[in-house]
Amino acid sequence: xxxxxxxxxxxxxxxxxxxxxxxxxxxxxxxxxxxxxxxxxxxxxxxxxxxxxxxxxxxxxxxxxxxxxxxxxxxxxxxxxxxxxxxxxxxxxxxxxxxxxxxxxxxxxxxxxxxxxxxxxxxxxxxxxxxxxxxxxxxxxxxxxxxxxxxxxxxxxxxxxxxxxxxxxxxxxxxxxxxxxxxxxxxxxxxxxxxxxxxxxxxxxxxxxxxxxxxxxxxxxxxxxxxxxxxxxxxxxxxxxxxxxxxxxxxxxxxxxxxxxxxxxxxxxxxxxxxxxxxxxxxxxxxxxxxxxxxxxxxxxxxxxxxxxxxx
Amino acid sequence: xxxxxxxxxxxxxxxxxxxxxxxxxxxxxxxxxxxxxxxxxxxxxxxxxxxxxxxxxxxxxxxxxxxxxxxxxxxxxxxxxxxxxxxxxxxxxxxxxxxxxxxxxxxxxxxxxxxxxxxxxxxxxxxxxxxxxxxxxxxxxxxxxxxxxxxxxxxxxxxxxxxxxxxxxxxxxxxxxxxxxxxxxxxxxxxxxxxxxxxxxxxxxxxxxxxxxxxxxxxxxxxxxxxxxxxxxxxxxxxxxxxxxxxxxxxxxxxxxxxxxxxxxxxxxxxxxxxxxxxxxxxxxxxxxxxxxxxxxxxxxxxxxxxxxxxxxxxxxxxxxxxxxxxxxxxxxxxxxxxxxxxxx
Numbered sequence: 043x044x045x046x047x048x049x050x051x052x053x054x055x056x057x058x059x060x061x062x063x064x065x066x067x068x069x070x071x072x073x074x075x076x077x078x079x080x081x082x083x084x085x086x087x088x089x090x091x092x093x094x095x096x097x098x099x100x101x102x103x104x105x106x107x108x109x110x111x112x113x114x115x116x117x118x119x120x121x122x123x124x125x126x127x128x129x130x131x132x133x134x135x136x137x138x139x140x141x142x143x144x145x146x147x148x149x150x151x152x153x154x155x156x157x158x159x160x161x162x163x164x165x166x167x168x169x170x171x172x173x174x175x176x177x178x179x180x181x182x183x184x185x186x187x188x189x190x191x192x193x194x195x196x197x198x199x200x201x202x203x204x205x206x207x208x209x210x211x212x213x214x215x216x217x218x219x220x221x222x223x224x225x226x227x228x229x230x231x232x233x234x235x236x237x238x239x240x241x242x243x244x245x246x247x248x249x250x251x252x253x254x255x256x257x258x259x260x261x262x263x264x265x266x267x268x269x270x271x272x273x274x275x276x277x278x279x280x281x282x283x284x285x286x287x288x289x290x291x292x293x294x295x296x297x298x299x300x301x302x303x304x305x306x307x308x309x310x311x312x313x314x315x316x317x318x319x320x321x322x323x324x325x326x327x328x329x330x331x332x333x334x335x336x337x338x339x340x341x342x343x344x345x346x347x348x349x350x351x352x353x354x
Numbered sequence: 355x356x357x358x359x360x361x362x363x364x365x366x367x368x369x370x371x372x373x374x375x376x377x378x379x380x381x382x383x384x385x386x387x388x389x390x391x392x393x394x395x396x397x398x399x400x401x402x403x404x405x406x407x408x409x410x411x412x413x414x415x416x417x418x419x420x421x422x423x424x425x426x427x428x429x430x431x432x433x434x435x436x437x438x439x440x441x442x443x444x445x446x447x448x449x450x451x452x453x454x455x456x457x458x459x460x461x462x463x464x465x466x467x468x469x470x471x472x473x474x475x476x477x478x479x480x481x482x483x484x485x486x487x488x489x490x491x492x493x494x495x496x497x498x499x500x501x502x503x504x505x506x507x508x509x510x511x512x513x514x515x516x517x518x519x520x521x522x523x524x525x526x527x528x529x530x531x532x533x534x535x536x537x538x539x540x541x542x543x544x545x546x547x548x549x550x551x552x553x554x555x556x557x558x559x560x561x562x563x564x565x566x567x568x569x570x571x572x573x574x575x576x577x578x579x580x581x582x583x584x585x586x587x588x589x590x591x592x593x594x595x596x597x598x599x600x601x602x603x604x605x606x607x608x609x610x611x612x613x614x615x616x617x618x619x620x621x622x623x624x625x626x627x628x629x630x631x632x633x634x635x636x637x638x639x640x641x642x643x644x645x646x647x648x649x650x651x652x653x654x655x656x657x658x659x660x661x662x663x664x665x666x667x668x669x670x671x672x673x674x675x676x677x678x679x680x681x682x683x684x685x686x687x688x689x690x691x692x693x694x695x696x697x698x699x
Contacts, residue, residue, distance in 0.1 A: 067470070067509075244464035248527070251422055252478045253451035255444075262477070266468040349511040350467055 074346040081342020084335035091332050095141030106135040106302055115318060124324055128314060133307075137324055140302035144284050145332065147217055147303070151283035154222025156276050159229025164260055164268075166230070167237025177234065184227045195220050196295050213297050217290060221283050229275040236268040270344050277340030281333035288329065304329050361399040364535055364567050365421065370394045370430035370440075372413070372420045376642060388642045390416040392591040393430075395668065398535070403561065403568040405582030405599070407575060407614070411638065413591040414571045415459070418537045421569065422454055423447060434535060452482050452531035457557075459540040461520035465512035471498075471523055472508040478530040497526040501556060518549035525556065529564070537569045542577060554581055575618045579603055584674075587611045590649040591641050593668055597675040607677045609654050648680065656681065 075081055114130035116122055124133040166176035196216060203212035240246065241264070249263055288305020290296040297303055304325040311321035345351045371394075373387035390413045398404045408414050420427045423439050432440040439450055455478075458464035465474055475494045479485055485493065495505050501522040512520055521541060528536050538557065542550040558581060560566060572578050578585060578599075585602050587595045587610065595608040606612045613632040620626035634653045639645050645652050651661040660680050668678040 244458045244460055245466040247419070247424055248456065248458060248464050248524075249466075249477065251424055251451070251454075251456045252481055252527075252531075253448040254477070254481055255448075258481075262469075263466055267466070269468075348468075350513045 071346045075342050078342035078345060080338040084338030087331060087335040088339060095138050095145060098138040102134055104132045104135040106131060106139040107300060125318065125320060127310060127321065133321060133324060136302040136307060137328060140304045140307050141328060144287060144304040147287045148280040148284040150218045151221035152276055152279035154218060155226040155279050156229060156272065158222065159226035159275065160233050160272055163230040163233025164237055164264060167234040168241060168260060180227050180230050188224050192220055193295060209298060210301055217287055217296060221286050225279060225282055232271040232275065233268050236271055237264055240264055240267045269347050273340045273344040277337045280336045284329055284333060361401060363397045364400040364435060365398040366433040367421060368395045368431045370420060370432060371428040372416050372425055373428040386642055389591045389644060390641055391420060394593050396586050396596055398567055398569060400567055401565055402583040403570050403581055405578035405585040406569060406571045406588065407573060407578050407585060408588035409573065412588045414588055415539050418539050418569055418571045422456055422537055453533055454535045455528035455533040457524050457528050457536060457538045457541045460544050461517055461524050464524055465520060467512055470509050470511060474523060475526045475530055478527060482531055497529055500529065501526045517545050518552055521545060521553050535567045539571045575615065590638060590644055592649050593678060595677045601675060607671065607675065607682065608679050609656050610650050
């Protein structure tokens, strides 16, 4: 049998070496993220979109609610680069204002759905005792007919919330909560499945043999390992939330009719499709490209956060 | 060679039972139990290596895990340094965890793929000590030196290492809190032969330097012969034989031990072909439905009538050598009668 003297011999030599200081792991993540062209492009576009909707109004100072009835249904001109709608409101200004709401709704609703889904998925997967209860609740939510439910919730709570947070704020809270509370189930199921699998891996057993309490077991060992499905759910969730918000606005249950969102712009424009087809194209393009860019960001982030893929 | 005379018992396992319930039917009622570990007792002395051998599925790993209370044992008592751990509450158990650690079989699966080596080795330190980040890094480097890993590897991830290196990371993690007792659950089974030797030598070296006590679980009889001081042979969840290594390997008492040892491959081809092997017939019975009487009676080449009726007790037949077999208890009819009484009662 060979002896392992090699490491004993090399140990004194090692004392004289200088060791590389620990590098922040987020630099590795960024390095890997940079190699994903789609993700980089998506990130660039998403930043551009954020600048467009949040910084844009500071430059293009036209009021999106200002009605110039004489310039209605105009094509693009210097005064209105993207034209005007049937009441003569500037489409560019409305795109910016609408984007603020749509992106805010998308991000907040996604975060809420993700939080709920991950929480319920992890708890159901990790604690056997509450698994049945939580997953049956999930099934219950999946079985609910969503649109009628949304209509009822909005009917019931719209006025209370409006009184509490103001007309726009109230609807924003309502829509975010409603979308978040009805779209966490897929995430919960996927996360539970992954947690069930990871829970049986030996490194979890190793952590238990160290005496790691359950909450740190979840944050240190389980959550980082279910990052991939969570990331995918997150990116799809943003898209889903923006589209659901559009659908609600479309049904006339979202924000007030004069308050622009991308979904509302799209809805208003469909009536004028034959006269002004570009009015449909702009919000449609904004929704699709934002969703696409977020999906690419999620894809790149998922790869970058996985150390097994990193560095290849 | 380790001498058990005068040594102190570090771990005492008494009547340990680990049964996994079988649920069936619409209501998932418990309809039976897989008796993975059934009434196992043994002691581990301070500073020794106790080998635990047996074929696949005989309950070796379950036994090792139950001893560290990674499973909730069905009944029995486990004492570490005089403190009961089989039924200790979480907080008390957490205080005792630093004394006992485990090295796992599959070095790939036992390391979190999302943590760096420093994170993995540092986890026990984070959990059980109040070290500052700098002290912790110092200790992690110290441990990496001890198991022969380059300090530059601290920020790498487990998938970047070979099997042997990964097992060293696992050993470094087990050593982090200066444990007294380490359960090695087939630490070399997933490694190739040359790396096995390195890891086993590392384990022996660490035992000499740090005074560790091992429970070394393996199905590799030659490796157990190399590393263990005493050996426990398990069959179908029960102890067949316990004895000092040399005695047990030279003169196995239990028919199962004989069969097991005769199955060890011989390096010399001539003696390999001419070896007078005891070949067991049939399969291992299901641990959910073990045979009546002696567990081994269905395959035992020398089974007697009594073996199918009475389960033999583990008895000391020679100094330091314990066997659960009627072949030896029968000579002293007293024991057999006692056994009959206890079973009848």
